[in-house]
Amino acid sequence: MFFHAYSILWMGGVIVSGKYTITEWQSTIYEQYIAFRKRASSCAPSTERTIRAAIFSFFSYMNANGIDALSDVRAEHLHDWHISSEHSSSRARNLYTSQLRIFFEYLSEKGLVPISLPLALSCQHAPNETVVKVLSRGQIETIETYARHAKSPMQLRDSAMLMLGLKMGMRGADIYGLKFSDISWRKQAISFIQQKTGVYIELPMPVVVGNSIYRYITEGRPASTADTVFVNHVSPDNSLRGSTSVRNAIQRIFRDDAERDFTGFHITRRTFASQMLCSGSTVPLIAAALGHARAESVAPYLSTDDENLRRCAIGCCGIEYAGRYGL
Template sequence: MYQNYDIGVNKIKKYLGENCFSNSVIYSHLHCYRSFKQYLVEKQLIYTHEEALKWLNLIKSSWKHSKFKMFRLSLFHLNDIIINDSIHTDSYVYENSSNYDRLPDWSRLLLDSYLNHISNSFSKGYVRQHRITCSEFLIYFSLIAAKSVRDINHKNVIEYFNQSKHRNVQSKNLYNCGIRHFLKYLSDKAFILKSLSYTLNPFVICRVIIIDELPNSEKTNYINCLNQTSIEISPDEYYSIAKELGGIYLERHNYSKTMKNLFKKAWRELYIFLEANGINYSYKIAHYWCVCLKEYTVQWKAYRRSIKLFEQYREFGDINPNIVYSYKEYSINILPGWSRRLLIDFLLKKQKEENSASTVNMYRSSCLRFLKFMDKKEILSCAMISPKIIKEFHVSDPHSTAEARNAYSVRIRQFLGYLADLGCVPATLQLALTTECAQKSVIVEILTDKEIASVYTFKANAKNSMELRQTAIVLIGLRMGLRASDITGMKLANISWKEQTISVQQQKTNKFLKLPMPVEVGNSLYRYIIDGRPCGDSHYVFITHRVPYGRLDTSCCKRALAKVLDKKKTGFHITRRTFASRMLKTKTNTETIAVSLGHSDNSTVFKYLSTDADTMRKCAISLKGIELKGGMLL
């Protein structure tokens, strides 16, 4: 029953010995043949090559990959010697012959065409590897009963990726890379959709959304977006515009390599989404797609920004990186009509009183909390607001500290006072909001001499653009006493190099301030502007070092101080307190200090008296009459 099998095994043993194969190779071949014959005897099967491959696949999961490859080679040698009475010396023939030979005609013709295309540019080994890779890919489509190249679609490619098994991630990535080249060839020939060649990527394929496979609620949202769309363009037209934008205009506006790659990735993945679902591009569907990516990537906001840039370019033929978009609904709009109108009028009044934008925002957020609570309690007019409701709000309103609660309550009381002036509520209603803590007197903290010395050490060693910016910011705060908001709001036109002055319109008080510019501040500013500041159209002195080169946030001043001192302090305002304290120590009169700080009077200067330790010692009160006389001190 196994006569031919045993004859074939003996011929292979003789061949391996005559051709000086190692003992380990000969042993591996014979071990394979013994194991397979034992399997045939136990199952009472006759030898066929198909049965050998079936046995091989049945038990390969329990072997190391090296053992599997050796056994596979041994079985192909056996088949070759039985059929052709010879052994092929090229192992690649054995490794891929099973998949390639099983391919249907339509897929084999495609593969042969592709292999012939790359054979003129690459080595035989590279072509053979692609033959193995693509045969495995195409055999999957034959197993799912694909009839032509048109059956290669996004859904099937995703299913192939999920079910394909490899010995490790590197091997799977290598296979998929070869298949992507094959798909690119097919898309160039217009046999398949172009985005398919981008789909088979481990970092992309997990984020491909197929609308038909979504839950009904999510599917309905997409359908609603499609129904509300009026202006559409085809996926190919969309991606053509996106490639032009990414190839020219991102570079023109000095975007970093990271951001350029991120935006291009976003546009490419949207292209995949559009073609995978057979829908056209519209802003509404693209925006909703970005929002749904919350479940797949933390970079979804950058994807949303990329769509805004695309819309800019599509409408104006260029992009403006300085435009900041708000995606949230204006919070006041969610209020009912009666309270919305009152709050808008109150905020307009505060603006006319020349309050800063940040102060008006604080009024808005405080009153919004109050009015949302009123709406929750089904209050329909001012007449329904009672002290009991106000106290209930005060107790339930969450705050981290008593001071924070007071800050909000003060502004709500002013709003209630405004309503009282209009005759909408009683004048005493605001008294229902209680104060939970009194004002505190705290010890003024300033920089020590050692810390000030470290600022100048950092200045001397500053080299790169970020360090030059940090040095200039800290020195302006330390030597001129400007607030962080005034430093970040400073414009190039505010610096007079001829007069050696800096002029600012203080953002907190809206008062104009013109100060002499110390030489070391001027030198640091000049060095930053010439050697460190990015080239851009912004009028601000201190700008971000990444596109869109806009005005810095005030928190950058605090981070600059922490970097210069190499430790965290209470905040950037400590430089302003240090500036005032140093002037006080040099016997500068309080009026001059108040003017330098931009204060309207000198009363606020008195809190810095405690920082002048030498002068404070002269004011010490005698302890005569209250001496310690003994006994237990309780």
């Protein structure tokens, strides 16, 4: 029996959407594996989506090429699937490939495929360095001004969300899932388990953030039984289910900004890290504030500290080059 995932379907407890065609036994294998991943370690929704897409992509490849069982999969099949990937960038292609490799390692431990088969999938990709984009001083002032003058319920919600991202570096997923029990007004702190990493973190809550949250709760939040701070403003009033709300919060403010070169909410977190670095905070302190396990993850933000980078520049005094004719 085949399932065509061109529209949203309920498949044995998993909601699937996209363009993949899988069989009933493949759906069962996937359900068992994703349950294993969730038991073994934290698995953020974004990670689960990547895992699902990678596995369903390969299952669809199997079905399109007449491969009826996992025992029939060969190294050349994995290689062919990898090079025929629909992703244009090597980084995206290898992200999916690494997830499929972990899946096949799981299958090999279960005795469903040869133990050496996962080695056919490379988990390496060429280094990819990008310049970190942060909000300009003018854009930060725009957000702060918007927050000070917010009046409508939606404006108050947007302001509180943006302050959490800009002044505390919280991820969008942790913001829309923030609970009343996560906030300690007495300690002026917010503590929660990060949705992406599953790691507990406690952050000091700046006064401007506390004020924004308080204003939203007392002046803008509709009556709701939800235990989350931020809720929908249309019926039914309940907890927000996705990151669209936080992404829309920043897009509403900069809708008419012709110089805007970003679309996602995550730029507030990058700006927070950059501001800490420019103010002289140590790398371990920044990593702790971001909830990162490794200090190396802060390295990309070094490129945003223009003032201190200028101090590293080497002058040309003493190494002047004199060419022919005195040039």
